[in-house]
Amino acid sequence: LHMQESGPGLMKPSQTLSLTCTVSGGSITTNPTVWSWIRQSPEKGLEWIGWITGSGNTGYNPSLRSRTTISRDASENRLTLQMNSVTPEDTAVYYCAKRTNGPYDLWGQGTQVTVAS
Numbered sequence: 584l585h586m587q588e589s590g591p592g593l594m595k596p597s598q599t600l601s602l603t604c605t606v607s608g609g610s611i612t613t614n615p616t617v618w619s620w621i622r623q624s625p626e627k628g629l630e631w632i633g634w635i636t637g638s639g640n641t642g643y644n645p646s647l648r649s650r651t652t653i654s655r656d657a658s659e660n661r662l663t664l665q666m667n668s669v670t671p672e673d674t675a676v677y678y679c680a681k682r683t684n685g686p687y688d689l690w691g692q693g694t695q696v697t698v699a700s
Contacts, residue, residue, distance in 0.1 A: 584608040586679050586691035594698045600669050604662040604679030604691060612657050613637045616683045620653060620664045622675035623693075630675070635662060669698045 590602040604618070611618060614637035623629050633643035635653045643651055650667040662679055676693040 584681070584689055586681065586689060588677060588679055588691045588694040590677065590694045590696055592695065592697065594669055594696065596670050596698055596700055597668055598698075600664070600666040600673065600696060602664040602677055602694065602696070604664075606660045606662070610657075611637065611655055611660050611662060612639075616681060618655075618662050619680045619682070619687070620662075620677065621680055621687075622673075622677045622696075624675035626672075627675070632664065632666075632677075669696075671698045674698050 585607045587605050588602060594600060616637045617634050619634040620632040621629060622632055631644055632647055633641060633651055633653045635641045635655055639655065641653050652665045654663045655661065666673065674697050676695050678693045679691045680687040681689040
């Protein structure tokens with residue numbers, strides 16, 4: 584199983600961030616697998632953003648919920664993170680990660696997102 588994130592790299596404040604995690608070697612619709620988006624910055628450390636299950640159910644970090652949407656395209660085996668109204672505080676390395684009835688056991692390599700005017 585392999586996970587690969589992709590995204591815009593550099594953004595301006597107030598724009599909408601859209602990241603993709605392409606999964607190969609396994610189906611994103613398998614249960615009870617949970618697919619998560621997590622970010623890391625020097626200021627905040629690791630921060631969980633949200634998840635989507637093999638069944639398509641979602642959950643979000645309450646502090647980010649109002650401007651975050653996680654979705655999937657089962658036909659493309661791809662996960663998507665959308666975050667509205669980004670600010671420089673959203674600058675981080677963004678990861679997708681997988682877990683199944685336990686701790687996260689697979690991470691993508693991460694993609695850097697920088698928000699600057």
